[in-house]
Amino acid sequence: MRLSSEVTKVAFDDSDHILTVELVNQLDGNISNLTCNHVIWTTSVGYLKENFQKIFSSEPDLIHQKQSSIENLGFGTANKVILVYDAPISFWPDNTADLHPLISVNQTKYSLNKGERAFLTEQNVDPSQAQFVLDGVLCVSPSVSMRFVIVWIVGEAALAAESFNELVLAYLCHNIFLSRYLNGAVDNQKPSRAIMSYWNKNRFERGSYSYLSVRASLDDRDRLRQSYTPDGIPRVVFAGEATHSHYSSSVHGAYESGINAVQILRQYLETASDCR
Structure with a gap:
């Protein structure tokens, strides 16, 4: 070997x-x-x-x-962001297995507010790119006992997400995506880490x-x-x-x-x- x-x-x-x-x-x-x-x-x-x-x-x-x-x-490329929490997640609804965003063809999923745009600008992230990545979320799957949530991002958005650091990924996936879909229930529990796959950046793969x-x-x-x-x-x-x-x-x-x-x-x- x-x-x-x-x-x-x-x-x-x-x-x-x-x-x-x-x-x-x-x-x-x-x-x-x-x-x-x-x-x-x-x-x-x-x-x-x-x-x-x-x-x-x-x-x-x-x-x-x-x-x-x-x-x-x-x-193509499908990347996953793993949100890691220090304690078992308490915000996930008992009657929900996964989240799958459904929108019309001509509709975007999010409209970033002023505070969110300000945070992204401070992190040297173009808000329009962040919007693009959020629109590329395919599904979200929790594991309550293992204290993590997996966010799947696909297509060109998955490539764009590979340029974001851990702090930005955690903010986009937890503070914005999960907060809006779960009506703010996530506000009292923040992830300690955000780990992402980088399938396209890996020159021995170039996708997944x-x-x-x-x-x-x-x-x-x-x-x-x-x-x-x-x-x-x-x-x-x-x-x-x-x-x-x-x-x-x-x-x-x-x-x-x-x-x-x-x-x-x-x-x-x-x-x-x-x-x-």
Whole structure:
């Protein structure tokens, strides 16, 4: 196992029938190579969009096989803000499981008041950007016993939220969003922390889920899932949620795709062993 190492190149040697994988150590910058018979590739579509052609630059057939599908598939972001409280939350209604904002197409969810705008300005946050993020809240889920509330922010608003600090996130999600939906019941209990995921900022992810864009089809998922077989043998086997034909955009889809990739190699190795 190689920790803190980034794969920067994968090349197939058709004379020796072997893969060479180039690694860059993220701690000291040292470059090393390892050789192997097979690779299971599990990175996100967002990462592939930025790095696929560079990493597999010596494999034009592989690029031809998958590049259009990588471009066609969409890749979005859903971030969650976890509001952490020092004591079990007391403000959540007993008869409410989750909050899901419902508004008309031409309506915004909030109109920031003077005090809220002043606070955001003090934090060097554009109030219109804060408004945009609040409009991107998809749902809110509590966990009373665990003392936290999860706020899901999606789409372009999720990207904008990644520029806000912990104080601003707590203010937007608790003081404004929850206060208005729960009619001020949250005023006597404030979060001690606001922890957020940064899926788009992470250069190894660039988002959190794939989807079928207007120019994509299920065939693109099938092509992305196809193994690279330069010598008739599955040398690079692809997995990840985007390759799943039924459960894309999900953790269980990603898990099942990994199991499928292992089974592809296992089946090949068992067959090759029987032929010896």
